[in-house]
Amino acid sequence: MVRVGNVIIEGDVALSPMAGISDSPYRQITKRFGSAFSYTEFVSTEQLKLGNAKSLDMFRFVEMERPIVFQIFGSDLDTVVNASEIAAEQKPDIIDLNMGCSVSKVSHNGSGAGLLKNIRLAGKMIEGIRNRTNLPVTAKIRLGWDANSLNYLETLKVLEDSGVSAISVHGRTKAMAYTGIADWNAIGEIKSRANVPIYGNGDVQSYKEALEKKKTYGVDLVLIGRKAIGNPWVFGKTPKQFFPWYQIKDVILEHLDLMLNFYPSSDDYALILFRKHFIKYIENIGFPEDTKRLLLSVTSVNEFKDTLESVKMDSTILETSELNNENINCETFVSLV
Numbered sequence: 001m002v003r004v005g006n007v008i009i010e011g012d013v014a015l016s017p018m019a020g021i022s023d024s025p026y027r028q029i030t031k032r033f034g035s036a037f038s039y040t041e042f043v044s045t046e047q048l049k050l051g052n053a054k055s056l057d058m059f060r061f062v063e064m065e066r067p068i069v070f071q072i073f074g075s076d077l078d079t080v081v082n083a084s085e086i087a088a089e090q091k092p093d094i095i096d097l098n099m100g101c102s103v104s105k106v107s108h109n110g111s112g113a114g115l116l117k118n119i120r121l122a123g124k125m126i127e128g129i130r131n132r133t134n135l136p137v138t139a140k141i142r143l144g145w146d147a148n149s150l151n152y153l154e155t156l157k158v159l160e161d162s163g164v165s166a167i168s169v170h171g172r173t174k175a176m177a178y179t180g181i182a183d184w185n186a187i188g189e190i191k192s193r194a195n196v197p198i199y200g201n202g203d204v205q206s207y208k209e210a211l212e213k214k215k216t217y218g219v220d221l222v223l224i225g226r227k228a229i230g231n232p233w234v235f236g237k238t239p240k241q242f243f244p245w246y247q248i249k250d251v252i253l254e255h256l257d258l259m260l261n262f263y264p265s266s267d268d269y270a271l272i273l274f275r276k277h278f279i280k281y282i283e284n285i286g287f288p289e290d291t292k293r294l295l296l297s298v299t300s301v302n303e304f305k306d307t308l309e310s311v312k313m314d315s316t317i318l319e320t321s322e323l324n325n326e327n328i329n330c331e332t333f334v335s336l337v
Contacts, residue, residue, distance in 0.1 A: 230280025
């Protein structure tokens with residue numbers, strides 16, 4: 001159990017926020033599979049301030065996703081604080097300030113990981129959001145801008161002094177993006193100095209490994225990002241490879257139906273959005289290549305479902321592999337297909 005302000009979180013692992021991935025349909029799936037709470041995709045405070053309906057729509061959620069954390073990003077103090085009030089009107093449990101996005105168009109404008117260069121400003125944002133919304137405020141950080149500016153302990157102190165309720169730590173620098181290996185020793189060092197809950201994030205491949213990270217480094221909870229794409233089983237004790245095809249297929253169809261309900265349209269919009277999930281559900285499980293190509297091109301939902309239902313795979317134990325595309329992460333806007 002983790003207490004974040006007045007919010008109680010039950011569980012050991014949770015889905016990390018990922019742009020284009022961690023929308024409400026997939027959050028619903030992962031919550032059912034064991035994700036302890038739900039992060040929204042990160043939302044621009046500048047766009048919230050401008051009244052952008054699409055940005056506000058990214059906060060849509062259903063009650064079963066709670067505790068729900070709205071993640072926001074921005075570089076201007078007044079804009080971030082004012083936008084947090086707009087976000088709070090949608091009744092989240094927690095608001096999270098993104099200080100970890102490594103994408104250039106975000107971080108080089110002073111948002112996301114750019115705040116690691118201006119942690120005093122980040123602290124003022126935390127304090128401002130907390131005072132304006134009366135909600136617990138958390139932050140997602142990295143270890144520093146690069147190897148020569150590992151300021152994570154200073155960041156911890158500033159954020160704690162500003163009233164942060166919890167901090168999630170990705171064990172890489174901004175310069176590393178998603179290359180190299182996450183430094184869990186640094187995450188453990190942060191935890192050993194912290195007075196608030198610390199979530200660890202980086203390279204976790206399974207529920208078993210998440211529990212090992214908790215035990216070894218003392219973190220309160222572990223976030224799983226890239227390994228969770230097409231793999232909600234990662235939040236439970238039994239890995240995906242031990243499930244037969246028909247059960248994987250049922251989850252695929254459940255996820256698609258949630259997408260269709262959440263993104264109603266007269267065209268194939270939801271189906272197109274779903275492709276980036278689908279390609280990971282079937283990755284390295286012996287799925288027929290010709291059928292895969294067909295399913296990634298069809299525009300009829302009924303044809304997609306009928307074709308998927310027709311797929312027969314005899315193996316009851318499926319081989320899965322790690323995600324190798326380092327561009328798949330919690331903040332990039334890269335399509336998987």
